[in-house]
Amino acid sequence: MRMRRVEHHRYLFPLLCAGLAVILAAGAAAVGSRQPAAVAGTGHIHSHTGGAAVLAAPASAADRAVRLQALLGQHSVLAADLMRSRIRGDDSFAQAANAALGGNTDAMATLVGELFGTAAADTFRPMWSKHIVALFAYAGAVADKDDAARGRAHEDLVRLENDLARFFAGASHGRLPRDAALGAVAMHVGHLTRQADAYATRDYATADRLYREGFQHTYDLGLTLADALLPAHDRAVLQTPIWRLRSQLGKVLAEHAVLVEDVTRAAVTNTADFDAAADMINGNTTDLAAAVDTLFGAPTARRFQSLWASHVELLVAYAGATAAGKPDRRHEARADLRTFERRMADVLAPATGGRVPPAELSAALQAHDQMLLGHADAYAARDYKSAQDIADDTYEHMFELARRLADGFGATVAARLPQGGAQTGYGGLAGHH
Template identity: 30%
Template sequence: MNVKKAFVAIPMSVALLVPSTAGIVSADDHMNMKPKVDTPAVELRANLDQLFSEHVYLAMTAMRKGAAQEPDFNQAVAALKANTDDLTAAIESVYGEKAGDQFHEFWSNHIGFFVDYVNATAENDEEAKQEALDNLANYKEEFSSFLSEATNNQLKSDNLAEGLQMHINQLITGFDAFVNENYDKAYDAQSNAMEHMYNPSKGLSSAIVNQFPEKFDNTKAVTKAANLRSDLNFLFSEHFALAQQAMQNGIQGAPEYDASVEQLNENTEELSATIGSVYGDEAEKQFKELWSSHIGFFVDYVKATGNEDMEAKEEALNNLDQYREDFSKFMSNATEGKVPSSGLAKGLETHVGQLTGTFDEYVEGDYEQAWDIARSGYEHMFTPAKLFSGAIASQFPEKFSEEDMKEEDMFEDVPMDHWASDYIYGLADKGIVVGMPDNMYMPEESVTRGQFTALLVRALGLETDAELPFTDVSDTFAAEVAAAYDAGITEGMTETMFAPNETITREQMAAMLIRAYNATGGEHNDNVADMMYNDEDMISPQFDHYVDHAADLELMVGNGGGDFNPKADANRAQASKVIYLMWKLKQ
């Protein structure tokens, strides 16, 4: 079989954010409290999941191809521009043509600034690199204000700016790592950057639904079932992105091949663990074995292509055909038939055809077609995420009931569309944080040194029998402060005073985070980049390196406007975010 000729590329279709009446659930459905992953609001969120995460996939790929002067650089950039057009159409469908034009200008400009950074790097022009970063900083402020105004201030400008700064840092960090031949870090940064984009899709979809509830049948974009679908959106789409990149790297003999394969293996581990968390250890083992085998068959296909061995290519395709049957039966059994085997096998046929199709076109030099197929393949992976999340939510409705969430799990002042809700509830689920009286969390309240130390120590699971040297620490935090002191995370304000009730500043928080990172096996780095915050002269000299290192690890970034605000008190929401990120970093 000639795979290239047999494969028909599926054209990209722009899924507009405002649903048609055909997508509206009925009033009876709305009254039914069964968890759903296909409501109009959740579909909106999934569309944004796809477009925002694809932006990172394409942007980081294009930046690397530009640095390496690869022949399909222009086509990768064209795919990135097509993604911008799709995002623009989505925004325009909600906020109108004028807003769409503004969005397009902002979004295109920020891509251009990344291109400027790539070009400046190639020319070893440090001044031009800094100019590109300055332009990105200005974009961050202007775009944050635009989105905040568009959403009637539901999305706060400062919070948006902080998220955009993380996006900028992640892309620049990944690109710099690639240029410096630290390929493991480059692909790790890509994974983090893609996952990060699910935060703006969550926030923006929730804001839109709140603004136009009747257009989304009064459904919600942020629910337990929606979060499940979004998690699977990330894992399945990242699989395609990494597989496509690894296959290209393999046929090129590119130096980053091993790093891309390692990241693909990490994605497999996460997918398998997700399945195991639902269906148990044996199912996790079977899933991993099947999923890993199909990746191996793609590797066989790449090797056979490089060796011009048509018989081996055919064998790889036959093995993929058998995998489709085996995997479809496995998932159909696991979901009790809620994902039919025949339909899943057909979807897997599309997946196989898209990965081999984009690879074949790349090998033959038809880069435009290769990237058209790649975009279709990336989009396709959101279909199994929808199918599997729907099946799981249907099988275990008690785990995804919104009624249960309201009564038992939620703080009154942290709705699910709060910018820090994922971090706060993630820590609450692990017993690391608890609320205040009357089921409140008080996310904007300042956090004290004692509270932050306790959270950090609990998150890292630190314990000690060492004696506490401080005389001003009550029993409330004594064990945690002792563990932090014994681990070298804090030395206190003096030899005998810890000041547990004083608020912790952002620079102090950065210092404790990095000391904790180093104390628990993290790799100390004396060569992190200077972040060059506008208020850098306000950072105490003893904390300067900690602030830069926290940014390098993507634990803390500026508050917006290019400032770090080192002396500002940290609040409970900010503390929850950095503690959660530290916990995740250590897993």
């Protein structure tokens, strides 16, 4: 699939105001009351008056492990989005990304507290917040072309890498060597700083490659940490076929949501990074098709890839039509998405052996599409807070869908996953044909 640039008027972004630096200096975790991606133990979404979806607290080791992966992956993309908005001088979007990072930090600290107690959470929270502040400072220095400030921010990041590595190694009681923890944290920071450097020089292909690699690395880091930090009697669940399938489907589906939102933002604003963003989502579509190939064979994978690629095209077309003020094209895209949802359900439902009916799958896909269309609408209206809230809900929904699909496919199908250790995602799906 190759997506063409959507033609419409470019928006003008405001300069970043000084007030955001004050907000960040107070600690990203203090900003915003909305709860981010918290993967449920029960699988039910509970609404509250803020309009967001808050998922029930995890009830098992399996849920905690997926939740840790989800939160770390989300942190990576939100941090990259924040850094890019600082480089663009896009104040409103930066504040929305910063608020979401605050909620993500709250959720991560809560999970640390569940695993290791309040004292550990109280140690982790300010350390992680300082990590975010240093990343923002680095992006600001890159934007200002201030080499001295960039060097100071990098020194802060190196110091915080060591602090975080000591924290994770200590929490593992020797199961995670400090050098291994430091290498993993340093790679995470390297992905973020190098993508910012590339983005500032308009090398969008490199920036987006690192953006995607950063998400994948931090998501997999969640599994490495879970394997080291969970009690011994809980770690065995991480090697069960259904859990591995749930984890890996969550990874590629959540990445799909993140990358669709990224490319539709570029479509709405008609920015120069559209082609690179399209390449990212194309790569994710290939990985999803590879997953279907691994599980069900090439014929099903080919049907899946064709439908899924057209699905992405329709979402981008809707975003472009929204920005261009063309309601007829918006309506056409919506109608075509309904057709996609039914046809894709007909492809996937037989693979569940009747455990997930086509109507249920179609409804889940429709909910997914409705959220992505709502995100495009909010972003086009420059309501970045609402856009980010919808993005959080969409991210959560992908893990619910992954759980439902994994359970529906069953242990026999799940056992087709390649085997591996924690550092390789116990095999994983991407790239296997």
